[in-house]
Amino acid sequence: MKLEGVLTALVTPMRGDGIDTEALERLVDEQIQAGIDGLVPCGTTGESPTLSHAEHLTVVEIVVRATRGRVPVLAGAGSNSTKEACELATACKELGADATLQITPYYNKPTQSGLVAHFTAIAEASGLPMVLYNVPGRTGCDLKPATLAELARHPLVVGVKEATGDMIRAARIRELCGEGLSLLSGDDFTLLPFLSLGGHGVISVGSNVAPGLFVALCRAAREGRWDEARALHYRQLPLSRALFSVTSPEPIKAAMAMLGKIEPTIRLPLQVLPDDHPTRAELRRVLDTLELRP
Template sequence: MFTGSIVAIVTPFRNGKVDERALGDLIEFQIVNGTAGIVPCGTTGESATLSHEEHDRVVALTVEVVKRRVPVIAGTGSNSTDEAIALTKHAKQAGADGALLITPYYNKPTQEGLFRHYKAVAEAVDLPLVLYNIPGRTGVNLLPVTVSRLTACSNIVGIKEGSGSVQQTSDIVQMCGERITVLSGDDPLTLPIMALGGKGVITVTANLLPKDMSAMAAAALANRWDEARRLHYKLSPLFAALFLETNPIPVKEALGLMGKIDPELRLPLCPLLPDNRDRLTRVLKDYGLI
């Protein structure tokens, strides 16, 4: 259902508020350049520091601007199951095509708790759901056997796999087969994950280079591996630069240097260190982005 290069879009701020005009312009930039889908209010969208009102507005605005041209997969995860259900219900009401749900963070549920959490959301909201596993941020790893159990829920259609383990991704593909779509949650691992049977990526890099990320994913889906590999190596310096510090600090700085947004962040995130800003600037110049 959801394949190709899907952008985890930033939430631009100006003077402490969501910059709706800039967000609309970013969405248009994505669609014109071939992005296969938009994810608002993910980690890259600083969902953790959006108020509930802002979160709902960003999802609704994204749906309004996209106008069904590509799927909108709203970030609706929480470490409270009731809150995740409420956010997912709003996404459905707003017209989103799906929801992305991060594993509950900080409270460290067991695998049984993770299973019950996702099952509860799936039963409460009739909307296609994408699981999101990123243990480096959440402190809990959604194991392949639990993913396999969750495929019994007909509206759990995908997983954004960000464990950083190619073996874990391989196990998910092997255990689940066509019952779930595996998407990379780590830009540098997109190509190897797609070689194992993944169908795309939910990507940070596409904020800057939607055309190249889309081309790489499309080439891999079409088994044009030489082309996909060439694009992977072309993009590799940018993959590294965008994670010099915690995402989305570098990508917002890059978009600011490109003149697309004010690179404003919300505490506890703060601007790039000067040395890292210099390194990022060099990569952007080498790529011809600035």
């Protein structure tokens, strides 16, 4: 299974205390019509830490159903409990997901050999392809390139979402793992250099609001039109700065609400950005510059 291009880390629209099913279905259609290459429900951007298990699987089910096989669905199904991750991944397979996204276990901080055992157990329990997600800034657990290379020998480990923003590391992963492993950026800021080093695409937050921009950037790079890709990269940077000026997904949900795509609801311990928050003004300015309007 080869994943490349732009995969959107979908927000989870909420209304009151529940999932806004209609808004989520609309988002799926809008993303696919904009040319997106895949959808990633129930990641950090989708507020997976505050979804119940039932809600988590409901979101995956809605996205799979609404996608209708038009693009791959890479369902977030990770946990710091190997048993729980096995159960989630197996459930996502039964719901029709094409693959799962598996984060490194957070808080309990396993060793590198523990990571190998953890991810191998999930692959064998679910039988579903998976992309490993390395974001030590959030998890306190770092999947080292050599460990990733060891895991990449497993036929169900098909990719990595590398979110450190470290281009030396990105190059080392490509060097160790070669072309066979889908190398996906988890950091919109460094997308262009990541692609230039042999990356295949991105799991993006910004593509929630500007899918066409990110699709055009990745396609230009893939086709060797680097001057165009560079111009598009600098065009998206102000958006990335605004979207990560405070803890994500607070800004992306605010931006989506400004565009009339979702309600601004977000679950504690994250909060709706106050009306007078400086990030709101910056988001409005950037959205206007990109000619993104309701």
